[in-house]
Amino acid sequence: MITNDIKQKFIDIVGKENYQDSNEIKLVYSYDATPNFQSLPDAVISPRSTEEVSKVLKLCNEHKIPVVPRGSGTNLSAGTCPINGGIVMIFNNMAKILELDEDNLTITVQPGVITQEINTLVESKGLFYPPDPGSMKISTIGGNIMENSGGLRGLKYGVTRDYVIGMEFVLPNGDIVRTGGKLAKDVAGYDLTRLMVGSEGTLGVITEATLKLIPKPEARKTILAVYENLESAAQTVSNIIANKIIPVTLEFMDQSTIRVVEEFAKVGLPTDAEAVLLIEQDGAPEVVERDIQMIEKICKEMNAVRVDVAKNDEEAAKLTTARRYALSALARLRPTTILEDATVPRSEIAKIVRAINEIAKKYNVPISTFGHAGDGNMHPTCTTDVRDHDEMERVEKAFEEIFDAAIKLGGTITGEHGVGVVKSPYLAWKLGESGVNIMKSIKHAFDPNNIMNPGKMFAKDTRKRVVVQ
Amino acid sequence: MITNDIKQKFIDIVGKENYQDSNEIKLVYSYDATPNFQSLPDAVISPRSTEEVSKVLKLCNEHKIPVVPRGSGTNLSAGTCPINGGIVMIFNNMAKILELDEDNLTITVQPGVITQEINTLVESKGLFYPPDPGSMKISTIGGNIMENSGGLRGLKYGVTRDYVIGMEFVLPNGDIVRTGGKLAKDVAGYDLTRLMVGSEGTLGVITEATLKLIPKPEARKTILAVYENLESAAQTVSNIIANKIIPVTLEFMDQSTIRVVEEFAKVGLPTDAEAVLLIEQDGAPEVVERDIQMIEKICKEMNAVRVDVAKNDEEAAKLTTARRYALSALARLRPTTILEDATVPRSEIAKIVRAINEIAKKYNVPISTFGHAGDGNMHPTCTTDVRDHDEMERVEKAFEEIFDAAIKLGGTITGEHGVGVVKSPYLAWKLGESGVNIMKSIKHAFDPNNIMNPGKMFAKDTRKRVVVQ
Numbered sequence: 036m037i038t039n040d041i042k043q044k045f046i047d048i049v050g051k052e053n054y055q056d057s058n059e060i061k062l063v064y065s066y067d068a069t070p071n072f073q074s075l076p077d078a079v080i081s082p083r084s085t086e087e088v089s090k091v092l093k094l095c096n097e098h099k100i101p102v103v104p105r106g107s108g109t110n111l112s113a114g115t116c117p118i119n120g121g122i123v124m125i126f127n128n129m130a131k132i133l134e135l136d137e138d139n140l141t142i143t144v145q146p147g148v149i150t151q152e153i154n155t156l157v158e159s160k161g162l163f164y165p166p167d168p169g170s171m172k173i174s175t176i177g178g179n180i181m182e183n184s185g186g187l188r189g190l191k192y193g194v195t196r197d198y199v200i201g202m203e204f205v206l207p208n209g210d211i212v213r214t215g216g217k218l219a220k221d222v223a224g225y226d227l228t229r230l231m232v233g234s235e236g237t238l239g240v241i242t243e244a245t246l247k248l249i250p251k252p253e254a255r256k257t258i259l260a261v262y263e264n265l266e267s268a269a270q271t272v273s274n275i276i277a278n279k280i281i282p283v284t285l286e287f288m289d290q291s292t293i294r295v296v297e298e299f300a301k302v303g304l305p306t307d308a309e310a311v312l313l314i315e316q317d318g319a320p321e322v323v324e325r326d327i328q329m330i331e332k333i334c335k336e337m338n339a340v341r342v343d344v345a346k347n348d349e350e351a352a353k354l355t356t357a358r359r360y361a362l363s364a365l366a367r368l369r370p371t372t373i374l375e376d377a378t379v380p381r382s383e384i385a386k387i388v389r390a391i392n393e394i395a396k397k398y399n400v401p402i403s404t405f406g407h408a409g410d411g412n413m414h415p416t417c418t419t420d421v422r423d424h425d426e427m428e429r430v431e432k433a434f435e436e437i438f439d440a441a442i443k444l445g446g447t448i449t450g451e452h453g454v455g456v457v458k459s460p461y462l463a464w465k466l467g468e469s470g471v472n473i474m475k476s477i478k479h480a481f482d483p484n485n486i487m488n489p490g491k492m493f494a495k496d497t498r499k500r501v502v503v504q
Numbered sequence: 505m506i507t508n509d510i511k512q513k514f515i516d517i518v519g520k521e522n523y524q525d526s527n528e529i530k531l532v533y534s535y536d537a538t539p540n541f542q543s544l545p546d547a548v549i550s551p552r553s554t555e556e557v558s559k560v561l562k563l564c565n566e567h568k569i570p571v572v573p574r575g576s577g578t579n580l581s582a583g584t585c586p587i588n589g590g591i592v593m594i595f596n597n598m599a600k601i602l603e604l605d606e607d608n609l610t611i612t613v614q615p616g617v618i619t620q621e622i623n624t625l626v627e628s629k630g631l632f633y634p635p636d637p638g639s640m641k642i643s644t645i646g647g648n649i650m651e652n653s654g655g656l657r658g659l660k661y662g663v664t665r666d667y668v669i670g671m672e673f674v675l676p677n678g679d680i681v682r683t684g685g686k687l688a689k690d691v692a693g694y695d696l697t698r699l700m701v702g703s704e705g706t707l708g709v710i711t712e713a714t715l716k717l718i719p720k721p722e723a724r725k726t727i728l729a730v731y732e733n734l735e736s737a738a739q740t741v742s743n744i745i746a747n748k749i750i751p752v753t754l755e756f757m758d759q760s761t762i763r764v765v766e767e768f769a770k771v772g773l774p775t776d777a778e779a780v781l782l783i784e785q786d787g788a789p790e791v792v793e794r795d796i797q798m799i800e801k802i803c804k805e806m807n808a809v810r811v812d813v814a815k816n817d818e819e820a821a822k823l824t825t826a827r828r829y830a831l832s833a834l835a836r837l838r839p840t841t842i843l844e845d846a847t848v849p850r851s852e853i854a855k856i857v858r859a860i861n862e863i864a865k866k867y868n869v870p871i872s873t874f875g876h877a878g879d880g881n882m883h884p885t886c887t888t889d890v891r892d893h894d895e896m897e898r899v900e901k902a903f904e905e906i907f908d909a910a911i912k913l914g915g916t917i918t919g920e921h922g923v924g925v926v927k928s929p930y931l932a933w934k935l936g937e938s939g940v941n942i943m944k945s946i947k948h949a950f951d952p953n954n955i956m957n958p959g960k961m962f963a964k965d966t967r968k969r970v971v972v973q
Contacts, residue, residue: 138742138851161748183691190688196695197666210938217849219659219879220919222652222702223927223934224943224961226665229698233691250748273607279630279719321790380686382607410688450689458692465692469679474693476949481942492693 037077037122041098045080045122048090053081053128064123067108067115068170070371071421072456076103076117083128085203085211085242092240092486093209095122101489102207104236106146106178109170111374112455114182114235118490124240126177132156133243139217140248141200146177146241153246163251165192168451169362177241183233185451190409191283191317192249194451196232201245204231206238207482217245230477235453236488238481252317255283256327257351260312260334261305261341265289268310269385271337272408275314276381278333280326284315285409286358289388292365292403292416293357299364302357308340312408313358315351361405362416368401369418375434377441378450379411390440391415398433400426412450438464459494506546506591510567514549514591517559522550522597533592536577536584537639539840540890541925545572545586552597554672554680554711561709561955562678564591570958571676573705575615575647578639580843581924583651583704587959593709595646601625602712608686609717610669615646615710622715632720634661637920638831646710652702654920659878660752660786661718663920665701670714673700675707676951686714699946704922705957707950721786724752725796726820729781729803730774730810734758737779738854740806741877744783745850747802749795753784754878755827758857761834761872761885762826768833771826777809781877782827784820830874831885837870838887844903846910847919848880859909860884867902869895881919907933928963 037045037056046054056078066073077100082088095102101121108115117123126147133143135156142157142164150171153164167186168174174184180202185194201215214228215221231238262268272285288296288311297304304311312334316326327344334342345351366372379387388404391413395402406414415437419430438448438461448454448461463471475493478485506514506525515523525547535542546569551557564571570590577584586592599616604625611626611633619640626633636655637643643653649671654663670684683697684690700707731737741754757765757780766773773780781803785795796813803811814820835841848856857873860882864871875883884906888899907917907930917923917930932940944962947954 136849136851137746139849140745141849183695185689185691193666194689196698197662206938206942210941212936212939212942214935214939216914216916217851218847218914218916218919219850220654220663220847220876220881221916222654222918222920222922223916224923224931224940225707225946226652226698226702227939227942229665229695230946233695238694250750276609277606281719319788319791319794322788325788378687378689380605380608380610381688382605382686407689412689445685445687447685447687447690447692449691450687451691453691454693462693466683467681469675470681470683470693470696472679473675473681473696473950477694477699477946480945480949 037100041094044094045078045091049080049082049087053083055079064105065117067110067113069111069113069116069457070373072113072116074116074118075120076123077120079123079125081125081128085205088205088240088242089209089211091124092205092207095486096207096209096484099484099486102486103488104181104240106175107173109174110178110182110453110455112449112453112457114453114455114491116456118456126175129242135160136217141217141245142248143243143245144176145243146175148176150174150176150179157248158251161251162248164198164246164248166195166198176244180232180241180244181234181236182453185412187284187286187407189407189412190285191281196229198247199228199232199244200247202228202231202241203243204239204241207484207486215245235455235491237478237492238487254320254323255315255317256323257345257354258314258327258330258334259343259354260314260339261308262310263308263338263340265309265388266385267337268312271312271334271339272384273382274333274337275330278329280329282314282330282409283317284313285407286313287384287408288358288361288405289403292361292405295368295403296357296360296364299367300356300360304357305340311357313355358405365403365416365418370420373417373419373430375415375437376450376452377413377415377437377446377448379413379441379444379446381409381411383444383446384408384411384413386444387413387441387446391437394433394436394440398429400430400433402433411446454492456491456494459492462492506569510563513563514547514560518549518551518556522552524548533574534586536579536582538580538582538585538926539842541582541585543585543587544589545592546589548592548594550594550597554674557674557709557711558678558680560593561674561676564955565676565678565953568953568955571955572957573650573709575644576642578643579647579651579922579924581918581922581926583922583924583960585925587925595644598711604629605686610686610714611717612712612714613645614712615644617645619643619645619648626717627720630720631717633667633715633717635664635667645713649701649710649713650703650705651922654881656753656755656876658876658881659754660750665698667716668697668701668713669716671697671700671710672712673708673710676953676955684714704924704960706947706961707956723789723792724784724786725792726814726823727783727796727799727803728812728823729783729808730777731779732777732807732809734778734857735854736806736808737781740781740803740808741853742851743802743806744799747798749798751783751799751878752786753782754876755782756853756877757827757830757874758872761830761874764837764872765826765829765833768836769825769829773826774809780826782824827874834872834885834887839889842886842888842899844884844906845919845921846882846884846906846915846917848882848910848913848915850878850880852913852915853877853880853882856882856910856913856915860906863902863905863909867898869899869902871902880915923961925960925963928961931961
């Protein structure tokens with residue numbers, strides 16, 4: 036509970052205009068991109084500096100007020116829904132690019148910077164920040180770091196974690212910690228930098244990050260391949276890798292996704308195809324040319340019924356349309372779209388897609404699957420209606436079985452969306468009780484009063500999707 | 505203290521032949537590669553399985569017996585010296601390569617596998633495990649993971665941390681935890697995998713690791729460039745990167761190292777040169793060719809007095825000789841060689857080398873510097889004699905100033921050797937008290953009885969190099 040006295044103290048720290056608690060603002064920050072989760076915060080605070088973050092956290096810690104740090108709220112695991120009230124901390128006042136260092140190939144940013152802004156700036160200098168989560172046009176880098184966001188280029192270039200090399204963050208007790216720097220190598224103690232990446236706002240608040248950049252690939256080419264059966268598409272993925280080619284993008288859509296996309300966008304996909312692969316390679320022009328020729332050959336050997344190689348950027352854009360439309364095409368079908376991210380070893384893609392189809396049939400729920408075939412990160416997507424409690428029960432059960440199937444295939448419950456509230460009931464499935472226990476003890480070491488994003492990751496009584504609050 | 509009763513329990517777990525406590529064996533495991541640190545363990549234990557590791561740790565935890573997990577003891581920070589006695593745990597019975605998975609580009613290994621064995625096997629299949637610490641011919645992968653070992657290819661390919669994607673480890677309480685897997689993406693909870701990497705045996709014992717592999721680069725070329733002055737060499741490094749080329753190797757030797765190497769190996773280096781760069785590029789043949797031509801041009805523009813481009817593997821081997829001999833040439837000068845690894849942003853190399861030279865002069869100690877210029881990871885190396893207490897006092901003071909200079913330039917106290925005992929007095933210089941405190945609380949969360957490699961990383965009363973035990 037935020038008393039008038041505490042409210043005044045917050046205002047003394049951040050200024051009147053940066054403490055908001057109108058009903059309108061509380062409503063705006065009561066939910067994120069995750070369907071069916073909503074809970075009002077007590078206030079929304081926009082600190083202007085690391086020192087203000089420190090003071091706010093100290094005050095919250097003293098009074099045991101929950102703090103939910105939030106970027107643009109694009110996460111899909113209810114990670115930024117303030118399920119226990121308290122304050123939502125936003126970073127519109129800490130949204131500057133502090134330095135682009137072309138000698139050391141680093142960029143130093145505040146948490147509120149939009150990811151796309153980073154890309155635009157560094158690409159204008161011939162540099163490259165590879166992580167490209169689907170929401171990058173609106174998501175913040177702080178949110179990306181807290182969620183360890185992935186994207187379409189993970190196979191070749193890795194994910195957000197692989198590019199964060201320095202950090203400033205504030206602990207719940209107000210302590211300010213700086214780790215790493217513009218350094219390719221640093222082994223001074225435990226890797227706090229990577230521990231913070233993907234910690235979903237449960238350990239502290241990031242106030243600055245230094246990101247590693249690489250030279251921008253000179254060329255890029257695109258192929259779209261259509262298959263009559265799933266196994267041929269999966270085998271194509273394996274054969275490309277077996278030929279020592281790591282494409283930048285290796286995306287997959289199943290039959291159900293193909294049909295919805297074709298109906299929506301009329302891009303000329305054969306609706307009897309069981310699978311489509313969208314494959315892109317980047318790098319030096321000669322290498323891209325050679326790789327694309329080899330990939331085309333492999334697709335044909337694997338009986339692709341159609342292989343389109345883009346001759347230029349325009350054609351490439353056309354080929355990628357289908358994959359880019361996947362989510363929007365699905366989302367228009369029914370009121371609620373639940374996008375999951377069960378992930379398996381690359382070799383198990385065909386098996387997980389078959390398993391998803393069987394599970395969808397068993398529970399009589401519509402699930403279409405698309406995703407990042409190259410890194411086994413699948414997005415089974417259910418179009419449903421949260422108001423239909425009976426169907427939502429079945430949706431929840433279906434996803435439980437999908438997570439279980441992924442784990443049995445050597446996979447995980449979440450490849451890039453995070454645990455948040457949505458996956459917390461399943462965390463022990465992946466990590467066992469001993470794994471969850473040691474994570475809880477890390478949480479306790481950082482945040483003994485449990486003020487940082489409480490109820491996420493380990494929630495004891497986590498509600499599942501089926502119960503509407 | 506290991507009583508007869510406890511000894512019998514250890515023997516019941518691992519078998520008589522895997523529990524050794526003769527004076528000879530205790531002496532053998534009383535030191536590692538770090539000069540001037542020695543302390544006898546009470547026993548040496550070789551578990552044969554994860555279950556045995558778990559039972560041994562449980563027993564040690566119950567009786568508060570220190571456990572020092574050890575690979576081949578090649579570390580340079582006294583990280584595996586059993587300074588508080590207890591047991592040294594070795595992995596000669598857990599040294600199998602469990603699986604090479606060519607579909608998922610992973611290799612799964614036990615901790616006792618020699619790093620070179622991994623390289624040999626994967627390269628025979630056209631694959632590549634990039635981390636190449638100097639000691640890789642004898643070091644174990646378990647040791648590499650615990651130290652987050654670097655090497656010469658860090659600039660382009662990263663370090664050990666970047667290749668560990670799955671792990672099985674045992675906590676001090678005996679709990680067995682499995683994380684990650686053959687997965688490019690996994691965000692199920694905190695990143696325990698990367699927290700364990702570089703934890704120097706202070707959090708638990710690794711019993712299995714899954715490593716990511718990449719396709720082996722097809723081609724490789726080598727350049728040696730000689731400079732009359734340090735700044736030109738440093739500017740060459742910057743200009744190569746500014747031209748969007750990331751070489752696989754970008755090694756540096758200063759004048760003092762050049763002179764010693766030349767005297768030792770007679771490779772024809774001009775001893776009045778202030779710096780030598782050894783530059784290698786790998787990748788697709790066309791790209792390597794183009795990059796090497798551009799690098800040659802940059803070296804000449806930066807007034808290199810000599811630029812040798814190897815025409816074939818034999819010539820390349822010849823050029824790399826000088827750099828490979830650096831440590832051995834220095835080590836023969838005097839009884840004790842202290843090899844450090846202060847690390848700075850790439851742009852600050854010239855400044856740190858100048859600073860090192862001034863500091864060496866100030867304290868009248870011989871320090872030569874070579875190292876990984878591309879990633880700012882310098883190896884100031886002092887040839888001295890531990891029996892000369894007066895000189896050792898000055899050596900310690902010189903290194904203190906070097907660490908301080910590195911930090912002031914935005915660097916760190918250790919780029920790849922770890923904290924161990926040697927760097928523990930300086931950890932707070934890099935991380936501040938708040939950074940060290942949160943690391944200590946992580947340690948406490950994992951290991952409340954402080955049995956795992958006690959006295960390392962945070963040692964309260966850490967002795968410095970000068971005091972002979």
